[in-house]
Amino acid sequence: MDFFARQEEARQRSRRLVILFALAVAGVVASIYFAVRLLLVPSLGTAGAGLFHPPLFTVTATITLLVIGAGSLSKSAELARGGAVIARSLGGRPVQPNSSEPRERRLLNVVEEMALAAGIPVPGVYLLEDEPGINAFAAGLTPDDAVVAVTRGALDELSRDELQGVIGHEFSHILNGDMRLNVRLAGLLYGLLVIGLAGYWILRIFGGGRLPGSRRNQRGSVPLLLLFGVALYVIGYVGVFFGRLIQAAVSRQREYLADSSAVQFTRNPLGLAGALRKIGALAAGSRLRTAAAEEASHFFFADGLERKLFRFLSTHPPLARRIARLDPAGAADLAVAAAATVPDRFPPGAPAGVVGLAGAPAARSVPAAAGRLAAANLARSTALLAALPPALPAAAREPLAAQALVLGLLLDRRPEVRERQLAALSGSLPEAVRGELARLETPLATLPAHARLPLVSLALPALRRLSPAQYDQFSQLGERLIAADEQIDLFEYALQRLLARHLAPTFGKRPPAPAPPVALADTRSEIILLLSALAWCGGAAGAPAAFAAGAAELRFLREAALLSREACGLAAVDRALDRLAGLPPSARRTLLTAAAATIFADREITVAESELLRAIADALDCPLPPLAA
Amino acid sequence: MALIVTIAILVLLAAWIAGIYNRLVGLRNRFKNAFAQIDVQLKRRYDLIPNLVESVKGYMKFERETLEAVIEARNQARTAASRAAADPADGEAIQGLASAEAALSGSLGRLFALAESYPDLKANQNMLQLQEELTSTENKVAFARQAYNDAVMRYNTGREVFPAVLFAGMFGFAPARLLELESPAVERQAPQVSFT
Numbered sequence: 001m002d003f004f005a006r007q008e009e010a011r012q013r014s015r016r017l018v019i020l021f022a023l024a025v026a027g028v029v030a031s032i033y034f035a036v037r038l039l040l041v042p043s044l045g046t047a048g049a050g051l052f053h054p055p056l057f058t059v060t061a062t063i064t065l066l067v068i069g070a071g072s073l074s075k076s077a078e079l080a081r082g083g084a085v086i087a088r089s090l091g092g093r094p095v096q097p098n099s100s101e102p103r104e105r106r107l108l109n110v111v112e113e114m115a116l117a118a119g120i121p122v123p124g125v126y127l128l129e130d131e132p133g134i135n136a137f138a139a140g141l142t143p144d145d146a147v148v149a150v151t152r153g154a155l156d157e158l159s160r161d162e163l164q165g166v167i168g169h170e171f172s173h174i175l176n177g178d179m180r181l182n183v184r185l186a187g188l189l190y191g192l193l194v195i196g197l198a199g200y201w202i203l204r205i206f207g208g209g210r211l212p213g214s215r216r217n218q219r220g221s222v223p224l225l226l227l228f229g230v231a232l233y234v235i236g237y238v239g240v241f242f243g244r245l246i247q248a249a250v251s252r253q254r255e256y257l258a259d260s261s262a263v264q265f266t267r268n269p270l271g272l273a274g275a276l277r278k279i280g281a282l283a284a285g286s287r288l289r290t291a292a293a294e295e296a297s298h299f300f301f302a303d304g305l306e307r308k309l310f311r312f313l314s315t316h317p318p319l320a321r322r323i324a325r326l327d328p329a330g331a332a333d334l335a336v337a338a339a340a341t342v343p344d345r346f347p348p349g350a351p352a353g354v355v356g357l358a359g360a361p362a363a364r365s366v367p368a369a370a371g372r373l374a375a376a377n378l379a380r381s382t383a384l385l386a387a388l389p390p391a392l393p394a395a396a397r398e399p400l401a402a403q404a405l406v407l408g409l410l411l412d413r414r415p416e417v418r419e420r421q422l423a424a425l426s427g428s429l430p431e432a433v434r435g436e437l438a439r440l441e442t443p444l445a446t447l448p449a450h451a452r453l454p455l456v457s458l459a460l461p462a463l464r465r466l467s468p469a470q471y472d473q474f475s476q477l478g479e480r481l482i483a484a485d486e487q488i489d490l491f492e493y494a495l496q497r498l499l500a501r502h503l504a505p506t507f508g509k510r511p512p513a514p515a516p517p518v519a520l521a522d523t524r525s526e527i528i529l530l531l532s533a534l535a536w537c538g539g540a541a542g543a544p545a546a547f548a549a550g551a552a553e554l555r556f557l558r559e560a561a562l563l564s565r566e567a568c569g570l571a572a573v574d575r576a577l578d579r580l581a582g583l584p585p586s587a588r589r590t591l592l593t594a595a596a597a598t599i600f601a602d603r604e605i606t607v608a609e610s611e612l613l614r615a616i617a618d619a620l621d622c623p624l625p626p627l628a629a
Numbered sequence: 630m631a632l633i634v635t636i637a638i639l640v641l642l643a644a645w646i647a648g649i650y651n652r653l654v655g656l657r658n659r660f661k662n663a664f665a666q667i668d669v670q671l672k673r674r675y676d677l678i679p680n681l682v683e684s685v686k687g688y689m690k691f692e693r694e695t696l697e698a699v700i701e702a703r704n705q706a707r708t709a710a711s712r713a714a715a716d717p718a719d720g721e722a723i724q725g726l727a728s729a730e731a732a733l734s735g736s737l738g739r740l741f742a743l744a745e746s747y748p749d750l751k752a753n754q755n756m757l758q759l760q761e762e763l764t765s766t767e768n769k770v771a772f773a774r775q776a777y778n779d780a781v782m783r784y785n786t787g788r789e790v791f792p793a794v795l796f797a798g799m800f801g802f803a804p805a806r807l808l809e810l811e812s813p814a815v816e817r818q819a820p821q822v823s824f825t
Contacts, residue, residue, distance in 0.1 A: 036633075040632075059633075063633050063634070063637055066637060067637060070640065070641065070644060078651065081655075088658055093665075094662055094665065098669055099669065100669075100673070194640070198636060198640065201639075202636070398769060399769075399773065399776065400772040400773075431768075432769075432771060432772055435764070435765065436765070436768070439765065465663070465776065466776060467663070467775065467777075467780055468783075469779050470772070470775065470779070
């Protein structure tokens with residue numbers, strides 16, 4: 001199953017869930033109607049209309065649905081504000097990207113390596129300082145606003161391998177689309193909870209803290225009202241109970257999937273198994289202290305709550321069973337940290353397609369590699385980071401220096417163009433940025449071209465720490481640099497798109513509206529344009545052959561001809577990408593396959609090709625690991 | 630029926646107030662986070678200063694008082710910074726940090742001014758590197774301070790605008806303080822002194 005299939009599956013699953021929840025809501029509505037009918041307006045019963053009274057039902061159902069809807073929407077809206085909000089509500093504090101505390105540094109490095117390998121922007125990292133148990137979670141609606149959080153216990157107790165396994169598990173939640181599912185679940189659950197809370201408030205307000213029976217019977221309404229409150233309370237919580245049941249069943253499945261993806265990624269089942277085993281051995285286990293844990297239990301790496309009696313409400317499979325799947329030999333005793341043979345369920349070798357990416361080019365492997373956690377990618381991104389001049393990743397982690405770094409990447413290597421660019425900035429370039437720019441000049445000169453975009457994505461967390469005013473200044477400087485050489489090259493284009501997509505929403509700039517859905521067959525001219533542009537990127541000589549190779553992947557492109565080079569300007573490509581962003585997942589895979597076939601036609605990948613492919617994948621929301629250069 | 634409508638209205642009203650509350654919490658978290666970035670840079674600066682003093686010690690034997698003053702100011706600033714980091718919403722702690730930082734910048738400025746008269750020191754490679762790193766760190770402090778002050782302003786504005794101002798006091802959202810270094814002249818002076 002590749003990225004697209006998993007996304008599709010997550011969507012279907014979430015549709016099925018909505019149906020199950022709709023049933024639960026219908027049950028709640030019916031129950032409330034009967035409560036109202038019997039307790040609040042019993043007089044209607046004598047009218048001979050029987051139990052069912054349509055106008056009353058309409059009114060009750062409308063109000064109930066409104067309350068559930070308002071509760072769900074407000075909770076969803078709160079959760080949709082990004083993973084950072086969730087992390088904070090659970091007591092997390094952000095780990096500064098430039099932290100020098102050794103354990104925090106190690107965590108940040110593990111996260112950075114994995115984000116680069118998965119091809120998603122480096123997520124924010126949070127630490128739950130007051131939690132001695134070992135646990136972690138990923139939250140956020142999309143990879144863009146995702147955050148990864150670990151507890152103090154996980155930071156202190158786990159080895160690097162184990163931490164890597166845990167973070168790999170969380171990353172696969174991000175890539176499998178589980179977070180959107182989680183947010184939807186949490187929103188719906190909250191709507192049902194509101195009904196129960198309403199009952200609680202009725203009891204509080206009208207019960208006045210006394211027992212319902214002790215109050216003087218005022219025209220008989222107060223005891224009935226209180227009874228109604230009790231009914232609402234019970235109905236709400238029964239609804240929540242069924243909601244939790246659904247949630248737990250889905251969540252347990254996704255946990256196994258995330259475990260196996262994490263192992264595919266790190267190629268080390270023992271790391272993850274070791275982490276699970278430490279949870280079993282630790283007195284604090286994976287339990288969380290915060291009161292908010294109940295609501296968010298399904299976000300976590302391991303069960304945050306202790307449920308000895310209500311196993312079926314657990315959002316996670318039992319530790320022993322998870323370990324047994326990872327490490328059959330060592331599962332018997334939770335506390336034994338014995339190394340064991342690698343189970344053949346997780347072949348230690350990277351999947352064939354990914355090897356193809358690193359060695360012999362194979363076009364079909366590109367869509368397979370999208371959004372996939374693969375060991376070869378992790379190794380490659382670790383190597384990429386290690387090969388950089390150390391000043392550059394360090395700069396990428398400081399807000400001020402990261403700004404200078406991105407501006408420095410935009411400076412042309414030709415001295416005369418560079419002069420012109422710097423002249424365009426003169427006066428508006430703050431002294432401090434100029435100083436950093438000068439410090440980075442030498443390391444930047446030796447930077448290989450294919451490392452430029454990964455470096456930018458490494459800088460995203462630090463750039464998110466700018467204040468809105470600083471961000472405006474920064475983006476103006478960048479625009480002026482790009483404009484100064486009077487032509488936009490592919491790198492500048494890819495960079496601009498990357499920043500606009502992953503950074504602008506942080507600063508309250510409206511993210512581009514989602515593209516209207518289109519069918520693959522309706523985008524013929526856009527696809528021809530895109531494949532032509534990719535074909536020209538590989539060099540003029542091979543362009544016709546490259547285009548033919550790409551077009552062969554799509555039946556309706558049989559008679560298509562390569563567009564002239566002039567027709568493939570970046571402005572046209574930009575428009576095409578905006579439209580193609582509306583394609584459904586399966587069509588995206590087809591498109592990505594065709595794009596990859598175009599690139600691999602001449603059996604080598606140029607930097608221009610990989611940058612354009614990255615821009616395409618980014619527009620299509622497919623996290624793409626760095627390609628071998 | 631009227632009762633159910635009343636309850637529905639109450640729920641919506643509560644949701645609205647909760648929205649205001651959440652917004653204020655969001656703004657407050659943002660400036661607290663922004664302070665963490667200042668804190669990272671200040672810590673680096675406090676770590677650099679003992680190295681600096683160590684490497685000038687051999688040259689500036691007769692300036693013991695100046696060196697001690699620098700170390701003393703550095704220790705005080707470090708205490709003030711950890712107090713401010715514990716709760717950046719505490720205006721007094723921020724004020725304390727501002728004056729401690731001003732004192733530190735002043736004593737560092739004096740140290741660099743004196744160092745001008747030691748030619749050997751001016752040529753020392755180690756010294757040059759430290760000086761460069763210190764300048765860069767001060768730039769980063771200034772930059773992070775700007776981001777922090779922006780966030781504080783947004784928070785203060787956010788709690789003073791109309792519907793929020795009704796609840797801000799009730800929920801305990803006190804106005805936050807800008808981090809302004811008391812004598813900007815001193816702040817500007819430190820990076821200016823050079824050994825070349």
